[in-house]
Amino acid sequence: MHEENRLSWNAATDAHNSHKGDQAAFFRNGGNKLHAEEKALLGDIDEGVDDYVATFSPAFTSAGVQQFRNPHRAHEFTWGIGEIVTALLQSGLALTSLQEYPYTQNFKPFAQMVHAEGHWHLPPDQPNLPLMFSITTQKPS
Known part of the structure; x- marks a missing residue:
């Protein structure tokens, strides 16, 4: 199970990262991708990036992988x-x-x-x- 999750996350990470442009320049120029709830918890900080960069920050993205389907099985758990x-x-x-x-x-x-x-x-x-x-x-x- 651990190995299947590792393979699944590695494939998803590669697809996710393919959308990211020049992250360092984005943050150097004042970019911030924190949600309001994250800002409330973390206080006054000047940087951060969420998991949905490709969808919500066109200036920070490139075309990247389209219609990604993970070839590896993943195991997910829900905790109350x-x-x-x-x-x-x-x-x-x-x-x-x-x-x-x-x-x-x-x-x-x-x-x-x-x-x-x-x-x-x-x-x-x-x-x-x-x-x-x-x-x-x-x-x-």
Whole structure:
């Protein structure tokens, strides 16, 4: 399973990186690809790049690989928020914030989702569920 995931991620990374132009110049010229939620967590920083560079920053991209289909099988896992928080606490970290968001960034996991204000939301007739979260911890002194 580990080897299949490694091969899958390597192939996807090559395809993803094929879209990136001159990253160093992009950041030297003040480029920033952080989402608002990331900026809120990280504070005032001057650089960053998200996983969707090719889609959301035409000035920073080239044509790259089109219609990528990964030839390798991948194994993905879903962990609940309780499992994540418990693992962080059991590792000795102190939870400092946990924020839930009723939308996703650049990801439409359900067909009925609607795009508004730069995010994917469930339609108004659906329950208001958290679809994304941010969490911060710190190592106790």
